[in-house]
Amino acid sequence: MNAANPSLLQIRDLHIEGYYDDAWHPLVQGIDLTLARGEVLGLIGESGAGKSTLGLAAMGYTRDGCRITGGSIHFDGLDLRQCSAEALRKLRGLRIAYVAQSAAASFNPAQRLIDQHVETAVINGGMKRSEAEAQAVELYRVLRLPNPESIGQRYPHQVSGGQLQRAMTAMAMACQPDLIIFDEPTTALDVTTQIEVLAAIRDAVKRFGMAAIYITHDLAVVSQMADRIMVLRHGKRVEEAATRQMLQAPTQDYTKSLWAVRCFRTDPKGRPEQGGPLLEVRNASASYSQQPVLHDVSMRLYRGQTLAVIGESGSGKSTTARLITGLLQPSSGQVLFDGEVLPADYRRRSKAQLRSIQMIYQIPDTALNPRQRIVDIIGRPLAFYLGLKGKALRQRVAELLEMIELDPGKFMERLPSELSGGQKQRVCIARALAAEPQVIICDEVTSALDQLVAEGILKLLDRVQRQLGVSYLFITHDVATVRAIADEVVVMQRGKVVDAGARDVIFTPPHRDYTGLLFSSEPEMDPDWLDRILQQRASV
Amino acid sequence: MKSVFKELVHAPWSAKFGFCVIILYVAVALLAPHLAPYGETQVVGDGFAAWGAQFPLGTDNLGRDMLSRLLYGARNTVGIAFLTTMLAFLLGGLAGLIAALKGGWVDMGLSRLVDILMAIPQLIFALLILSVVGTTATSLVLVIALLDSTRVFRLARAVAMNVVVQDFVEAARLRGEGTVWLVTREILPNAAAPLIAEFGLRFCFVFLFISALSFLGLGIQPPTADWGSMVRDNAVLITFGDLTPLLPALAVALLTVGVNFVVDWMLYRSSGLKEC
Numbered sequence: 001m002n003a004a005n006p007s008l009l010q011i012r013d014l015h016i017e018g019y020y021d022d023a024w025h026p027l028v029q030g031i032d033l034t035l036a037r038g039e040v041l042g043l044i045g046e047s048g049a050g051k052s053t054l055g056l057a058a059m060g061y062t063r064d065g066c067r068i069t070g071g072s073i074h075f076d077g078l079d080l081r082q083c084s085a086e087a088l089r090k091l092r093g094l095r096i097a098y099v100a101q102s103a104a105a106s107f108n109p110a111q112r113l114i115d116q117h118v119e120t121a122v123i124n125g126g127m128k129r130s131e132a133e134a135q136a137v138e139l140y141r142v143l144r145l146p147n148p149e150s151i152g153q154r155y156p157h158q159v160s161g162g163q164l165q166r167a168m169t170a171m172a173m174a175c176q177p178d179l180i181i182f183d184e185p186t187t188a189l190d191v192t193t194q195i196e197v198l199a200a201i202r203d204a205v206k207r208f209g210m211a212a213i214y215i216t217h218d219l220a221v222v223s224q225m226a227d228r229i230m231v232l233r234h235g236k237r238v239e240e241a242a243t244r245q246m247l248q249a250p251t252q253d254y255t256k257s258l259w260a261v262r263c264f265r266t267d268p269k270g271r272p273e274q275g276g277p278l279l280e281v282r283n284a285s286a287s288y289s290q291q292p293v294l295h296d297v298s299m300r301l302y303r304g305q306t307l308a309v310i311g312e313s314g315s316g317k318s319t320t321a322r323l324i325t326g327l328l329q330p331s332s333g334q335v336l337f338d339g340e341v342l343p344a345d346y347r348r349r350s351k352a353q354l355r356s357i358q359m360i361y362q363i364p365d366t367a368l369n370p371r372q373r374i375v376d377i378i379g380r381p382l383a384f385y386l387g388l389k390g391k392a393l394r395q396r397v398a399e400l401l402e403m404i405e406l407d408p409g410k411f412m413e414r415l416p417s418e419l420s421g422g423q424k425q426r427v428c429i430a431r432a433l434a435a436e437p438q439v440i441i442c443d444e445v446t447s448a449l450d451q452l453v454a455e456g457i458l459k460l461l462d463r464v465q466r467q468l469g470v471s472y473l474f475i476t477h478d479v480a481t482v483r484a485i486a487d488e489v490v491v492m493q494r495g496k497v498v499d500a501g502a503r504d505v506i507f508t509p510p511h512r513d514y515t516g517l518l519f520s521s522e523p524e525m526d527p528d529w530l531d532r533i534l535q536q537r538a539s540v
Numbered sequence: 541m542k543s544v545f546k547e548l549v550h551a552p553w554s555a556k557f558g559f560c561v562i563i564l565y566v567a568v569a570l571l572a573p574h575l576a577p578y579g580e581t582q583v584v585g586d587g588f589a590a591w592g593a594q595f596p597l598g599t600d601n602l603g604r605d606m607l608s609r610l611l612y613g614a615r616n617t618v619g620i621a622f623l624t625t626m627l628a629f630l631l632g633g634l635a636g637l638i639a640a641l642k643g644g645w646v647d648m649g650l651s652r653l654v655d656i657l658m659a660i661p662q663l664i665f666a667l668l669i670l671s672v673v674g675t676t677a678t679s680l681v682l683v684i685a686l687l688d689s690t691r692v693f694r695l696a697r698a699v700a701m702n703v704v705v706q707d708f709v710e711a712a713r714l715r716g717e718g719t720v721w722l723v724t725r726e727i728l729p730n731a732a733a734p735l736i737a738e739f740g741l742r743f744c745f746v747f748l749f750i751s752a753l754s755f756l757g758l759g760i761q762p763p764t765a766d767w768g769s770m771v772r773d774n775a776v777l778i779t780f781g782d783l784t785p786l787l788p789a790l791a792v793a794l795l796t797v798g799v800n801f802v803v804d805w806m807l808y809r810s811s812g813l814k815e816c
């Protein structure tokens with residue numbers, strides 16, 4: 001910090017509290033933060049660490065049910081805590097802008113992109129509409145949106161997720177703000193799309209010399225974007241350093257544990273010597289109301305193994321799972337379990353057939369009935385399939401809770417809303433295990449969770465597999481997850497299987513075209529990775 | 541139970557007022573024979589007697605005590621309205637949940653049937669049917685319950701639609717659970733909040749509807765005391781500037797307001813809306 005480049009944002013000893021369970025709880029506890037003009041600061045930490053709360057506080061804003069209890073926030077000499085609501089409103093959008101995680105949820109679906117883009121500039125910035133529109137087109141071009149002249153005329157649902165996220169970044173830049181806060185802007189995107197968005201955001205930020213706070217839980221992503229990284233935990237600063245220094249030599253144990261997440265590997269389990277596949281999809285094709293989504297898909301899962309199905313959204317991996325569970329009927333092809341053809345419709349499957357294939361969902365919040373206690377949720381398959389009652393049932397639920405490393409005494413009587421995301425996902429696993437199945441379909445089970453929590457879930461699944469010999473069909477878009485737990489891999493693209501084989505074979509170069517693209521899109525923890533990969537692709 | 545009480549203590553004054561009104565009405569309905577100075581249909585004096593010591597609110601056109609009839613009216617009008625609303629919810633709610641759960645032709649069939657019923661103006665339809673089958677209390681309850689269940693069906697179906705697509709319902713289906721379990725354990729508990737709120741609202745409508753029918757002479761039949769018909773019977777007094785005939789209407793209005801206060805509070809709680 002020198003005199004010629006005074007700090008743009010200065011937060012001193014900030015305390016924020018949130019109101020829940022009838023009491024105020026600290027969310028941010030005494031954080032100092034300084035940001036120079038044109039500097040990009042990465043905020044990283046697990047969910048609940050206070051990243052977003054801190055990011056919003058930089059705009060002088062707190063969510064409903066939160067209050068700032070101490071400290072100061074100075075933006076370019078202005079004390080945001082003393083500013084009137086009117087002054088803050090003028091500041092936001094014009095000089096400080098915000099890019100939210102889900103662009104789809106943040107755009108008004110009933111207005112064209114460009115109408116929303118120019119709104120702040122015209123109302124608050126005193127710009128003429130035609131001027132603002134011309135500038136919007138320019139920004140669309142900078143952010144490399146296709147057809148920058150006409151894309152603004154579309155409605156939010158008419159562009160893809162990655163494009164929408166870029167349109168939102170463009171909107172945030174509409175008034176040339178001094179500071180932009182990015183709150184997990186690429187978390188909801190596929191890896192191949194993420195690269196484009198990251199590159200576009202980074203170039204635009206550099207080009208206009210804006211300062212930015214980049215909030216994420218993905219270390220590899222933040223190391224591409226930020227000059228400096230701050231690690232948060234439980235609302236406190238763990239450590240802060242320049243990006244390269246932080247990556248090479250983290251000093252705190254917690255930071256090191258964040259770094260180590262990506263190194264988890266299961267030991268490969270060989271195919272059983274005898275017997276055919278436990279679960280087989282044979283030449284299945286399917287369509288959603290005339291629109292074909294699966295073309296001649298085949299895959300085999302052997303007893304005690306993990307088969308990972310990887311692909312971007314829309315590649316048909318979840319559709320394959322619906323086919324196996326019988327929620328969707330194939331137009332041709334079959335699903336075989338232990339050599340027998342399963343009825344295509346789940347309603348015509350026997351109780352034993354239903355029991356042997358269980359499912360774990362992506363979002364544990366919607367997968368658990370919010371009105372049932374944990375003991376009822378896990379107990380229901382026990383009562384339904386095994387006829388357990390009363391004391392025996394509670395005993396078994398307690399065993400299952402112990403297996404998933406939750407204290408039965410504490411958790412049995414709770415409602416799902418009283419659990420964290422990772423704990424909920426563990427309950428989902430326990431519910432699947434309660435049925436004593438032979439196959440568990442895991443549909444993106446870790447993608448809604450933090451990396452540390454996700455790693456815990458993967459380790460748990462691996463341990464359970466070794467104990468019980470259950471087989472997993474693991475659906476994911478995350479390359480790191482596949483590398484961690486798969487025995488065999490199937491790569492899908494646009495409803496077709498484009499690559500398949502054992503993990504070591506698939507991950508050893510040379511890769512097939514699409515597999516190579518997918519793998520190289522996975523961010524690495526090297527600050528030069530994005531430049532390198534973009535250069536490589538440009539030269540091809 | 542404890543938490544319900546705690547919630548009530550924290551409720552806004554409007555909701556507390558609403559609860560007080562409802563409790564008062566329920567108490568009056570239950571204790572009417574003990575509270576009323578005279579019998580329900582007893583002719584005790586001259587017609588249209590003024591307010592006084594003997595008849596606190598005067599007498600009606602036939603010389604029956606107004607206060608007593610007002611108290612008994614709570615029992616009849618509120619009781620029948622409550623019964624009707626319950627029936628409408630049982631019928632419409634169940635059909636709506638099943639339509640949402642089953643989808644396909646079940647949903648199609650039920651929804652179109654409801655559309656047909658809703659296409660005919662409610663009051664005219666009720667008048668038509670009641671004049672055909674006769675106006676006994678039973679037919680009144682059944683006809684209004686059927687007509688009102690169409691509105692409940694619409695709401696229950698819409699709310700359940702949002703619940704049915706959630707993963708935990710899919711998980712229960714894949715477990716092989718039957719319709720009864722799905723409706724009572726998985727869907728209903730998650731659709732209950734808006735349905736309860738609607739119950740209060742629907743109750744008011746039914747209540748007003750019965751009063752309107754009584755006023756038209758097709759509702760609860762004399763000599764049974766009923767607020768709607770009491771207004772009609774004594775309407776002539778209004779021309780003399782006497783407020784007595786408006787008292788039953790006031791009773792109707794007060795309960796409607798009270799119930800709506802409580803409903804507002806419940807909606808606020810179930811939707812998570814916050815005051816700014």
